[in-house]
Amino acid sequence: MENILQVKNITMVYPTGVIANKDVSMDVKRNSIHAIVGENGAGKSTLMNVIFGKIHPQDGDVFYKGEKVNFRNPNYAIKAGIGMVHQHLMLAPDLTVAENMILGIEPKKGKIFLDTVNALETTDAVSKKYGMDVPVNKKIKDLPIGVRQRVEILKALFRNAELLILDEPTSVLTPQETEVLFETLFKLKENGKTILFISHKLSEVKKLADSVTVMRDTRVITTKDAAELTEEAIAHLMVGRDINSGRIAEPENPGKVRLSVNNLSYIDYENVQILKDINFDVRAGEILGIAGVEGNGQSELVNILTGLMRPTDGAVSVDGKNIIGMTPRQIRELRISHIPEDRMENGVADIASLEENFIVDRYYKSEFSKKGRLNWKYIKDYSVDLIKRFNILTQSSKTPTGALSGGNIQKVVVARELSSDPELIIAAQPTRGVDIGSEELIHDLLKKARDEGKAIFLISADLDEIIKLSTRIIVIYDGHITKHFTDCRDIRGMDLGPYMLGVKKEEGASGKIHS
Amino acid sequence: MEKFILKYFTLIRTLTAILVGIIISVVLIYLISEMPAYSIKQFFIGPLLSKGRFANVIENASPMIFCGVAIAIAFQAKQFNIGAEGAFFLSAAVGTAFAISTNMPTVLHIIMVLVVAGATGAIWGFIPGFMKARWGASELVASLMMNYIAYFGGLYLINYHFRDKDAGYLVSYKLAETAWLPQFMPGTRLHLGIFLALIFAFLGYYFLYHTTSGYEIRTTGHNQKFAKFGGMNVIKVIILAQVLSGMIAGIGGATEIMGLHRRFNWQSLPGYGWDGVIVAIIGRNHPIFIIFAALFLSYLRVGGQILNLMADVPSELVLVIQSIIIILITAEAFLSTWKNKITIKEAERVEVGNESVAQ
Numbered sequence: 123m124e125n126i127l128q129v130k131n132i133t134m135v136y137p138t139g140v141i142a143n144k145d146v147s148m149d150v151k152r153n154s155i156h157a158i159v160g161e162n163g164a165g166k167s168t169l170m171n172v173i174f175g176k177i178h179p180q181d182g183d184v185f186y187k188g189e190k191v192n193f194r195n196p197n198y199a200i201k202a203g204i205g206m207v208h209q210h211l212m213l214a215p216d217l218t219v220a221e222n223m224i225l226g227i228e229p230k231k232g233k234i235f236l237d238t239v240n241a242l243e244t245t246d247a248v249s250k251k252y253g254m255d256v257p258v259n260k261k262i263k264d265l266p267i268g269v270r271q272r273v274e275i276l277k278a279l280f281r282n283a284e285l286l287i288l289d290e291p292t293s294v295l296t297p298q299e300t301e302v303l304f305e306t307l308f309k310l311k312e313n314g315k316t317i318l319f320i321s322h323k324l325s326e327v328k329k330l331a332d333s334v335t336v337m338r339d340t341r342v343i344t345t346k347d348a349a350e351l352t353e354e355a356i357a358h359l360m361v362g363r364d365i366n367s368g369r370i371a372e373p374e375n376p377g378k379v380r381l382s383v384n385n386l387s388y389i390d391y392e393n394v395q396i397l398k399d400i401n402f403d404v405r406a407g408e409i410l411g412i413a414g415v416e417g418n419g420q421s422e423l424v425n426i427l428t429g430l431m432r433p434t435d436g437a438v439s440v441d442g443k444n445i446i447g448m449t450p451r452q453i454r455e456l457r458i459s460h461i462p463e464d465r466m467e468n469g470v471a472d473i474a475s476l477e478e479n480f481i482v483d484r485y486y487k488s489e490f491s492k493k494g495r496l497n498w499k500y501i502k503d504y505s506v507d508l509i510k511r512f513n514i515l516t517q518s519s520k521t522p523t524g525a526l527s528g529g530n531i532q533k534v535v536v537a538r539e540l541s542s543d544p545e546l547i548i549a550a551q552p553t554r555g556v557d558i559g560s561e562e563l564i565h566d567l568l569k570k571a572r573d574e575g576k577a578i579f580l581i582s583a584d585l586d587e588i589i590k591l592s593t594r595i596i597v598i599y600d601g602h603i604t605k606h607f608t609d610c611r612d613i614r615g616m617d618l619g620p621y622m623l624g625v626k627k628e629e630g631a632s633g634k635i636h637s
Numbered sequence: 638m639e640k641f642i643l644k645y646f647t648l649i650r651t652l653t654a655i656l657v658g659i660i661i662s663v664v665l666i667y668l669i670s671e672m673p674a675y676s677i678k679q680f681f682i683g684p685l686l687s688k689g690r691f692a693n694v695i696e697n698a699s700p701m702i703f704c705g706v707a708i709a710i711a712f713q714a715k716q717f718n719i720g721a722e723g724a725f726f727l728s729a730a731v732g733t734a735f736a737i738s739t740n741m742p743t744v745l746h747i748i749m750v751l752v753v754a755g756a757t758g759a760i761w762g763f764i765p766g767f768m769k770a771r772w773g774a775s776e777l778v779a780s781l782m783m784n785y786i787a788y789f790g791g792l793y794l795i796n797y798h799f800r801d802k803d804a805g806y807l808v809s810y811k812l813a814e815t816a817w818l819p820q821f822m823p824g825t826r827l828h829l830g831i832f833l834a835l836i837f838a839f840l841g842y843y844f845l846y847h848t849t850s851g852y853e854i855r856t857t858g859h860n861q862k863f864a865k866f867g868g869m870n871v872i873k874v875i876i877l878a879q880v881l882s883g884m885i886a887g888i889g890g891a892t893e894i895m896g897l898h899r900r901f902n903w904q905s906l907p908g909y910g911w912d913g914v915i916v917a918i919i920g921r922n923h924p925i926f927i928i929f930a931a932l933f934l935s936y937l938r939v940g941g942q943i944l945n946l947m948a949d950v951p952s953e954l955v956l957v958i959q960s961i962i963i964i965l966i967t968a969e970a971f972l973s974t975w976k977n978k979i980t981i982k983e984a985e986r987v988e989v990g991n992e993s994v995a996q
Contacts, residue, residue, distance in 0.1 A: 137973075137976075428866075430865065430866065449868070449870070450865060450866065450867075450868045451868030451869070451870075454868050460866070462866060467860075467862055467863075468862050468863055468866040469863065469866070470860070470863060471856055471859035471860040471863045471864075472859075472860070473859055474855070474856065474859045474860075478852070478855075478856065478859075481852075482856060482863065482864070482866075482867030482868075482869075483867045483868050485849055485852055486849055491848075491849045494848050494849050494850060495847060495848055495849075496847055496848060496849060496852060498847070
């Protein structure tokens with residue numbers, strides 16, 4: 123089979139000085155499904171952006187259909203027949219499916235007016251042709267994420283894409299939606315398309331791909347037929363060593379209830395009921411995981427637990443003490459720490475130094491300041507110690523936090539939140555966007571904290587993470603709890619999926635401990 | 638070399654902006670002046686040619702430092718409170734009124750006037766701060782509007798209650814000598830105010846970078862959500878920053894009256910609040926850099942006055958330079974391509990270095 127795409131000796135250095143691709147070469151065969159795997163920061167997305175003409179490498183060439191190409195911007199790549207579906211979908215939420223499909227290449231009536239009928243018909247035709255159903259008249263914002271993604275794929279096909287690039291397409295999907303996506307991709311392959319997809323979920327790669335390119339630390343390690351590699355072998359190539367992906371050991375025996383949430387409800391200012399009658403307990407020495415598709419009330423729940431928001435109704439108590447109405451500082455004083463879901467928004471001040479980021483919740487305590495005067499010398503030593511203990515890669519403790527890689531910024535957050543000697547840890551998406559090495563480290567730290575008798579409430583969109591760490595699991599859908607799994611030893615993602623989508627639910631499910 | 642450039646990039650960028658501004662002004666002088674060489678000399682060297690002129694530079698820099706530090710404290714909290722102008726003016730008026738109406742021994746008198754003026758400025762800063770924190774009212778609009786209130790309020794106080802009817806023009810009574818800040822260099826009007834300004838710049842620096850409150854202000858400015866997340870009371874912080882800002886501007890206003898004019902003689906806003914914005918931007922909101930920025934701006938202003946007087950170029954030329962510098966400094970992209978190239982070069986050098994170590 124001939125190669126539809128070849129990249130040769132690509133080297134890409136970003137203006138910030140980060141080297142993202144180093145001498146990268148890869149061949150992609152026509153009419154195949156080709157996976158690129160690697161940890162975060164391995165350079166996968168950079169390589170895709172180079173191919174798509176979004177960024178321009180310092181060195182190296184891209185050959186498309188045997189010809190050397192140098193796309194000035196993505197529009198040229200699209201014209202040549204390359205389509206890209208980004209991890210964060212690039213659709214206009216207030217426009218309908220059809221309107222999104224034709225965006226930029228609108229059919230016109232009399233050169234000025236939009237030909238709506240034509241738009242609907244063409245959209246329908248494309249969706250029929252590839253057997254991908256979409257509600258053409260619905261607005262994007264009203265569609266579930268899986269359908270939105272389908273729209274984005276169709277959009278690329280509508281522009282005659284022959285090579286389709288998908289950047290971590292499954293990271294936002296539930297297991298069921300993932301299945302549907304895979305069927306679609308197989309169908310596209312039958313239709314003669316070539317698919318290049320990025321992933322770090324190895325089971326998917328094995329299921330889907332014909333060939334696999336493994337990247338590690340800005341370089342290509344190897345490209346092989348998928349059949350030749352086992353999941354373990356790919357993992358080994360990705361990380362450069364064996365990793366432990368199994369479920370962590372069960373806790374000895376959880377202690378008393380630390381966090382107790384009772385009949386919690388939240389109605390937002392637009393009068394939308396975000397949380398409905400939520401009940402659960404978290405005991406010392408256990409990890410309670412909450413699974414759910416993002417946007418089903420998890421963020422609001424965390425904000426209420428940490429004092430950033432007030433519930434409409436219900437009670438939250440920590441060690442028997444009601445915390446509703448307390449300020450974030452009063453709650454932190456109860457030895458509750460919080461790893462926020464969006465590290466750049468809440469977790470750090472990116473232009474401030476690591477030192478300034480480490481002390482945000484404790485600068486007023488006597489070690490760090492006396493009579494309002496900051497002890498920078500102590501703060502520096504303290505920061506250097508945290509940097510060492512949590513293995514944070516940085517030039518110095520005075521480096522602006524935003525200059526670090528995503529994984530290292532997350533380690534800064536985790537280092538701060540775990541070093542305050544908490545009794546209750548609220549960990550939201552603790553390993554989002556971090557590399558496997560850091561993920562392992564953070565998981566180990568959480569396990570260690572659990573074994574030391576801390577209570578941990580884990581919120582994660584990554585089912586593997588929930589299943590790996592949780593002692594018990596509750597599932598949230600549309601603001602209420604749909605299921606409580608008390609024994610998670612043999613649980614699989616497929617068991618959680620229907621509850622996450624609200625297809626199945628258990629009436630009156632709660633995460634309470636029955637004693 | 639690359640490392641050096643990256644480390645001092647901001648400084649280099651500021652200096653380059655200044656250089657570009659100066660080059661353009663030289664070109665302009667060549668275009669409009671009949672005697673360009675003489676004009677240029679007057680403009681750039683003029684302020685250094687006599688003790689009096691040099692003293693003018695220093696004396697003018699003092700209110701700019703006060704207002705620059707005031708603005709910087711608000712800006713560091715990301716509060717665009719530009720009410721320094723109003724706080725400066727109103728506090729000068731209230732300080733004058735207080736000084737005239739009281740009798741005290743000298744040092745105490747000076748201190749009390751400063752306290753009253755500082756309190757006036759603090760209240761003036763509190764109002765937009767409170768409105769922002771409580772109701773989300775834009776502090777920019779509020780403080781801007783309040784500048785008018787300060788202006789007419791100050792004029793009313795002076796013109797209707799403390800006007801010296803024997804003077805031939807609209808001024809207040811002269812302050813009693815007990816409330817004079819001493820002028821210390823014969824033949825000039827240099828007064829102790831410049832030292833007060835320097836002290837407040839250092840205090841401002843120490844406060845922002847070495848105290849917990851300063852840390853709260855800067856963290857709130859960096860990322861307000863993060864500050865809240867960490868447990869800070871951002872409402873308190875936002876108000877505090879603006880109260881301090883108003884207070885320092887207010888003390889600056891009273892200093893100017895007690896040191897330089899010895900009576901309230903402004904009938905229009907003197908504009909130091911705006912100069913404060915300019916020097917805060919040039920000095921990157923850092924009180925120590927603001928001292929230099931104020932001296933620089935004051936130097937340009939005095940040069941411009943000399944130019945107006947001695948040569949055939951209007952002093953408005955200074956505005957051109959000033960604007961170019963501000964535009965270049967605030968333009969994010971200025972010199973950024975150059976910086977990127979150097980960063981990449983440096984990154985590659987480090988990479989090669991690492992590889993050779995590894996092998």
